[in-house]
Amino acid sequence: MILDNLHSLKFFFPELTLTAGILLVILCDITLKGLRNRLNPLLTLFTLVLAAYYTFQLNHAASASLFHGMLAIDGFAQFFKLFLLLASVLVVLASLHSAELAPFHQGEFFALLLAVTLGMVLLANSTNLAMLYLSLELVSLTSYIMVGYLKTDRLSNEASLKYILFGAISTGSMLYGLSLIYGLTGSLNLYTIRDALLSQGGVEGVNQFTILLILVLTMAGFGFKTAAVPFHFWCPDVYAGAPTPVTAFLSVAPKAAGFAVLVRFFFSGMSQTSGSQWAIIGGINWPLVLIAISVLTMTLGNVAALTQNNLKRMLAYSSIAHAGYIMMGAVVLTGEGVKSILIYLFVYLFMNLGAFLVVTIIYDSDKTFEIDDYNGMFKRSPFVAVAMAIFMLSLIGIPPFSGFMGKLYVFGSVIDKGLYWFAAIGALNAAVAAFYYMRVLKAMLIEEGNGSTAPLQVSFLNQALLVALLIPNVLLIVFWNPIDRWTAASVQLFGGG
């Protein structure tokens, strides 16, 4: 069902709310000089919660195509909207007491955060190449500015310079690929593109060389957003240089939006569906290519993380490795695989944001990211040390923490397909990863402190936020059924028509 513009508006409330929120925050920032520092975060949170409320309202709406095929509304889109809004709420809360951001005026920061959120929400829903490119650039441009937010800091500036150069080249190459798709099929709409490709001879029959070129070029854009090898070079430097709350945000939300658009682009635009199994158009052995990307991504991320002494850099490499695990779910090209991607992203949100929140808290009091300086943290703040331990164990994937469920589902989906050796490589990688996560645990819990023994100052807000992030990590596994059902329902991709 393709809706026209006026009928589409009532399904577009979450995005409209975000847009109004951006304008309100900017307006409030200019006009209310006395109140703005208190009002801006509240306004931002209110906007995000209201957008989430409107998204909930649409939960039972039938799948449809909005604005003449520009956006889709379906279970998949609903999942990512809620996921991205939740991530933004958590990051707003985590950035409130950040000592890194405090010296700088924060009105623009919240406006930018809302703008990125709007871009990501649109990105996860777009079914038109122009819409896809525009929302990708909205996410990218605003995140370049957020990375360089510490104007007087050399590292932050360098990080944003690297980010924008890598980003502009990747999205530029992707745009060239998109223009070739337009030439090949004469349309920008994903469903029309799929039908045109199928009518040109189906999975095997289209011009192989052009398809290969198109897919390599577009993968540059998606690979950049998800930080997959070989488009990951920006990732460690940008994550290390950016303000920590921004790093936390980048490592979760745009990565998730990147996977969302990857799945939508390949599965509803470039695939032939038969039952729940997809076959990507073009005579290339796609599962093998995706397996290669996935294995390289996780191995490189894990091996490089082993030698890092800066915790922020280590977490950057670990987030590359996690992109590799998530990619495992895409390899099998089934609904079950997509479901495992959703589950992995959902549990990854809580454990990774939690780990970065601890990094933020410790940097605020000690001004250090070095793992060696974390020694003896247990004596200084048992709560923070134990919280970090749980986040690390969850990132390793040790039961009963929720990270285990993510690994269980992605490994399960490849084992279902009989790819035992692939699952074995994944398990081997998880074992390597355990080594560097354990190093943080050892520093915080076992090592003697070297220097300061003063208790760690943790604001009430940060304590509450840590508890809020710990609860899903510990208890999700007990209440697993609703999540299983929710993600299974979210695999519904709008099929066009």
Next chain:
Amino acid sequence: MIALQHYLLLSAALFSLGIFGVLTRKNAVNVLMGIELILNSANINLIAFSRYSSHGLDGQMFAVFVIVVAAAEVAVALAIVLTMYGLLKTVSLDQADTLRR
């Protein structure tokens, strides 16, 4: 008579030059010029496909948006380069390697 192939060759050449420029230049502003070439090569593709096929104006519409996005991208990039100049008194990318150490 200029055919579609001529435009495609032109855009492929521009794309290659853009990638070449991006990979070889040390000056941040020159790298940005390379990026502009990449974006404009895609624009030529879009407009040529739109002109030589009977599929309506989608491609030209897309190209207009790309021009706007390219302008926004350069504005952000130049602001970042300007901040870099303020901090380091240079726009050479060789100097921007503190994070690697």
